[in-house]
Amino acid sequence: MRLVHIKGFTVIEILVGVSLLALIVIFTTHSLTLHFASGALVQQKTKALYLAEEGQEILRYLRDEDWNAITDLTADTQYYFAVATSTVATTTSLELIDTRYTRSFVLREAYRDANDDLVASTTGGSSIDTGSYIAEVSVVWGANSVSLDGLLTNVFDI
Amino acid sequence: MRMKVSISQPHTKGFSLVEMLVYVAMLVVVATVSVASLISLSDSFQQQKARQLVVRNAVSVTERMLTDIRVAQDVDQFSSTFQATPGVLTLVNGPTTTAYSVVSGVLEVSVENESSALTDNAVTIDEIIFYLYDNTVTEFVRMQLTLSATAGSVTYTETFNAGAVLRGSYE
Numbered sequence: 509m510r511l512v513h514i515k516g517f518t519v520i521e522i523l524v525g526v527s528l529l530a531l532i533v534i535f536t537t538h539s540l541t542l543h544f545a546s547g548a549l550v551q552q553k554t555k556a557l558y559l560a561e562e563g564q565e566i567l568r569y570l571r572d573e574d575w576n577a578i579t580d581l582t583a584d585t586q587y588y589f590a591v592a593t594s595t596v597a598t599t600t601s602l603e604l605i606d607t608r609y610t611r612s613f614v615l616r617e618a619y620r621d622a623n624d625d626l627v628a629s630t631t632g633g634s635s636i637d638t639g640s641y642i643a644e645v646s647v648v649w650g651a652n653s654v655s656l657d658g659l660l661t662n663v664f665d666i
Numbered sequence: 667m668r669m670k671v672s673i674s675q676p677h678t679k680g681f682s683l684v685e686m687l688v689y690v691a692m693l694v695v696v697a698t699v700s701v702a703s704l705i706s707l708s709d710s711f712q713q714q715k716a717r718q719l720v721v722r723n724a725v726s727v728t729e730r731m732l733t734d735i736r737v738a739q740d741v742d743q744f745s746s747t748f749q750a751t752p753g754v755l756t757l758v759n760g761p762t763t764t765a766y767s768v769v770s771g772v773l774e775v776s777v778e779n780e781s782s783a784l785t786d787n788a789v790t791i792d793e794i795i796f797y798l799y800d801n802t803v804t805e806f807v808r809m810q811l812t813l814s815a816t817a818g819s820v821t822y823t824e825t826f827n828a829g830a831v832l833r834g835s836y837e
Contacts, residue, residue: 540707547714551721555826558728562829565806569831573801593749593797596806606825664803 553654556647559611560656563589563645566596567613567660575662578615578641586612609649616642618659626659639665709820716822719815723789724826727773727811730784731755732830734764735807739834741798753796755807759834768794789815792823805835 517525566589570577581587581598588603589596589611603611618640619629626642627634639662646655681689738757745756745765752768765776771790772783785791793812798805808829815822 537703540710544710544714547717551717551824554721554725555824558826558828561732562808562827565829565831569799569801569804569806572804572831572836591808594799596799605827 549652552649552652556609556649556652556654557656559605559609559647560645560654563611563613563647564643564656564658566591567643567645567658569596570598571660571662572664575664578660578662581615583615583617583641586614588612609647611645611647613643613645615660616644618642708818712817712820713822715817716815716820717824719786719788719817720813720822720824723785723815724811724813724824727784728809728826728828730775731766731809732828734759735830736833738764738832740832741805741807743798746796746798748796748798751793751795752791753794753809755796755809757832766794785813789813793825797829803836805832806830807832 567578577598587598588601590599590601590603598613605611617629618637619627619631619634620637621627621631621634641660643658643660644655645658646653734757735755738759740758742756742758742763745754745763747754754765754767756763756765762778766784767774767776768791771792772787773785773791773794774781775784776782790813791811792814793810795810797808797810799808800806806829808827810825810827812823812825814824
């Protein structure tokens with residue numbers, strides 16, 4: 509009888525062993541899944557940030573052509589870009605890139621204080637700078653998004 | 667005596683056919699699940715490796731080109747290919763001419779006729795298209811870059827879009 513108890517494993521020992529192994533496998537699989545998911549997110553964000561940066565450059569290009577192209581737009585309203593092979597423009601129809609990424613922009617009034625520094629609209633004594641806008645370009649895909657802010661100024665005073 | 671022993675013992679020693687069938691079936695299930703998850707894990711690793719190669723090369727190429735486009739004064743339209751792949755972009759900055767082109771899947775930059783590769787051999791440039799916009803005040807260059815990388819049996823392909831205004835083109 510004694511010999512039987514010394515040899516082999518009891519049910520509890522096996523249960524503990526199997527549960528430990530299962531825990532290790534679950535943790536490893538979970539962290540690997542997270543690792544792969546973050547790799548995919550890095551790729552998507554890289555692509556989206558270049559699209560947003562390109563959006564800021566398109567606005568700068570339109571600003572250079574004619575400041576009225578910017579002032580004709582309504583502040584705090586969502587617009588999109590119409591990108592053709594040799595012309596770019598702003599539009600109210602959705603721009604979907606690679607069937608997944610939606611790029612849009614919003615112009616916000618730029619508020620300045622007595623020192624001409626940019627401040628929040630809620631700051632006392634601030635006034636709207638009619639020669640500037642803050643452009644916010646956003647790229648949205650699935651549940652993710654990136655956003656880039658830039659200041660557009662009427663440099664050529666057209 | 668012999669008969670008695672051989673008849674009474676077989677039932678306690680060894681496994682019955684049913685037991686063996688159950689064990690083998692369980693082993694097959696466990697082995698199938700483990701092998702399947704190992705294969706998918708290996709696929710995921712290869713996918714990750716290929717994706718990292720594509721992103722790393724895309725970022726280094728795009729940053730380099732955006733910087734060059736920003737400082738450039740003009741685009742040499744006669745030495746460039748727009749709206750077609752493989753595109754060629756020739757930028758003029760004072761006396762320096764910088765040209766980007768694809769030679770057998772590798773993106774090359776040529777500064778003053780000195781060529782060097784910008785992408786490593788593990789990735790292939792499938793497509794590169796340049797677009798030029800000119801509003802008589804400024805010039806704006808957009809590019810569309812499609813790269814692919816292969817790791818094991820997995821090929822990863824992705825397209826990146828980027829663009830910049832030529833700061834040196836302000837008139």
